[in-house]
Amino acid sequence: ASLVTCVITSAGWCFCTACASLLGACCGNDKASTIPPSVTSGRRRSVLLLFFSIAMALVFQYGIAPAIVDANDLTSFVRDKWTDGCSQYVDIDVVKSCAGNNGVYRVSAASTLFFAFAALGALLKPTANREAWPAKYTLYFFLCIVTIFIPNDPLFSDAYLNIARIGAVLFIVVQQLVIVDMAHEWNDSWVAKADAAEAQEAGSGKRWLGAIVTACIMLFGISIIAIGVIFSRFTGCGTNNGFITVTLVLGVSIVGAQMSGEEGSLLASACVFAWSVFLCYTAVSKNPDASCNPMLGEMDTVSIVLGLTVTAISLGWTGWSYTAEDKLRSSSEEESAAAATARASDDSEKDVRRDVTGVVTGNDYGTQDDEEQANSAGHAEVDESVLNNPSRLSNSWKLNAILMSVSCWKAMALTNWGAIVANGNAANPQVGRVGMWMVIASQWLVLTLYLWTLLAPRLFPNREFG
Structure with a gap:
């Protein structure tokens, strides 16, 4: 009993810490920084989270689901949730396949919901996509844990399947x-x-x-x-x-x-x-x-x-x-970035020749030549400063929308x-x-x-x- 209490207390502390961190980021309480994080940092952390969700889905499908189906009466509560809608099948292997599919739906539904809220957050606060990632990972993990105790039907085996x-x-x-x-x-x-x-x-x-x-x-x-x-x-x-x-x-x-x-x-x-x-x-x-x-x-x-x-x-x-x-x-952001790059350049555009042609x-x-390469390096520095402009983050919701579709796929x-x-x-x-x-x-x-x-x-x- 003491071990269970310790685990629950630790989990609750992590959950509360994550919520506080996320709330602080949403309210603008982040520490000021003279060097803003890269505009791609949130993009890459989002992708890594989805890779993590794929691994969790495989574990749920081929590890947790069969174990729950074979579990004894001590976990009958969880077993009933995972076999909900699967008990109509007689073959135990078919039941495990059904429970495994619903295990995938649980993790995928959690990631779909996560990126839906991330897209909404990016619309309300453009910089939200690159902030509070430890809290986001923690909350996503808890969201997956919560789905374990939700019945298959109708949320996963019906509603989410069609979504x-x-x-x-x-x-x-x-x-x-x-x-x-x-x-x-x-x-x-x-x-x-x-x-x-x-x-x-x-x-x-x-x-x-x-x-x-x-x-x-x-x-x-x-x-x-x-x-x-x-x-x-x-x-x-x-x-x-x-x-x-x-x-x-x-x-x-x-x-x-x-x-x-x-x-x-x-x-x-x-x-x-x-x-x-x-x-x-x-x-x-x-x-x-x-x-x-x-x-x-x-x-x-x-x-x-x-x-x-x-x-x-x-x-x-x-x-x-x-x-x-x-x-x-x-397109407006592209025009602004192009204008900033053009103002920073002292060289005019030069004609380029085409050495390889055809379909x-x-x-x-x-x-x-060497001079053009040096100019290109200067342009790259300007482009980097433009890329890190927070105003360019206003369309980060598109990234989360794409990742929602990837979760479904x-x-x-x-x-x-x-x-x-x-x-x-x-x-x-x-x-x-x-x-x-x-x-x-x-x-x-x-x-x-x-x-x-x-x-x-x-x-x-x-x-x-x-």
């Missing part, structure tokens, strides 16, 4: 923007290196251009092989056949549209095509029709691993990519979009059908949007597309 589906669809759209942005960064970096190598030695830049083409060929090759595997394993019904055919047609259309114009880059198109193939696999593997889904009732480890990989890529871009900060800024590049790059990726499977049986096949249509509809949307970005400048040449 997570919608949020995961939004993530699919956002993830395409992430993939395109990363592909452009990758492409632009290698084109710049090709230009620099070409300036030093004629013909040496072709190696970097060849590397870009090789990466594109590898991505297209992997995508085509994956399409072949999907076609060989998941055909047999009209639904899957249609999904695979539409994916292939839209993928070829994207490549054809990109190759026939100067919009975008071949590397971005290759990445988008690979993303669409993954979504196609995710959709057909959810089909509850056993005649065209040999994986029905099995744990789809491939989807879970790929889903977590996609989540990690998205979180890495959100937390550490320089262009992610630009995407989270408003592979997508951007112009030139070389810099994480829940769907770990639970196979809500499917309860064990011993080769799908306990709720209707859930798989809903997930299937939501994923494939999202795929059609993102492919159509990307195809539009390639065709719109040609269809409407007098309009500006930024």
